[in-house]
Amino acid sequence: xxxxxxxxxxxxxxxxxxxxxxxxxxxxxxxxxxxxxxxxxxxxxxxxxxxxxxxxxxxxxxxxxxxxxxxxxxxxxxxxxxxxxxxxxxxxxxxxxxxxxxxxxxxxxxxxxxxxxxxxxxxxxxxxxxxxx
Numbered sequence: 757x758x759x760x761x762x763x764x765x766x767x768x769x770x771x772x773x774x775x776x777x778x779x780x781x782x783x784x785x786x787x788x789x790x791x792x793x794x795x796x797x798x799x800x801x802x803x804x805x806x807x808x809x810x811x812x813x814x815x816x817x818x819x820x821x822x823x824x825x826x827x828x829x830x831x832x833x834x835x836x837x838x839x840x841x842x843x844x845x846x847x848x849x850x851x852x853x854x855x856x857x858x859x860x861x862x863x864x865x866x867x868x869x870x871x872x873x874x875x876x877x878x879x880x881x882x883x884x885x886x887x888x889x
Contacts, residue, residue, distance in 0.1 A: 760800060761802050762800075764803050764827075764870060765808070765809060766819045767805070769789065772866065784803075789805075797830075822868075825871070826873050827870065827873070829872070830876070832876065834875055841864070845864045845865075849864055850862070858877055858880075858881050859878065
């Protein structure tokens, strides 16, 4: 089994795609006006509109209702990324902070309120963990 993507359902696909393109530097591949994918490293961030939900199961997903998932991206220098996102990201949850597990993390919300974490491993154990990828 391979974990290949995560999908965010939104009421405004172009807005969210534009946000993630700017935040990650990746370009989206559009399948339809209701669905786009950003390939980032080995994984894909898929963004689907509310009109795609009934194709799976009507009412199974609601946009802007996430309160439990954090989408995470490994970056080379989280402090530099924070500087680049300042003025663009409007809802920083925290400034870059070194976590007890060894990652320096920047937590913010996308335009739909979903949590996003950009992080850089900084302790030897965290650097080693992510060097194996």
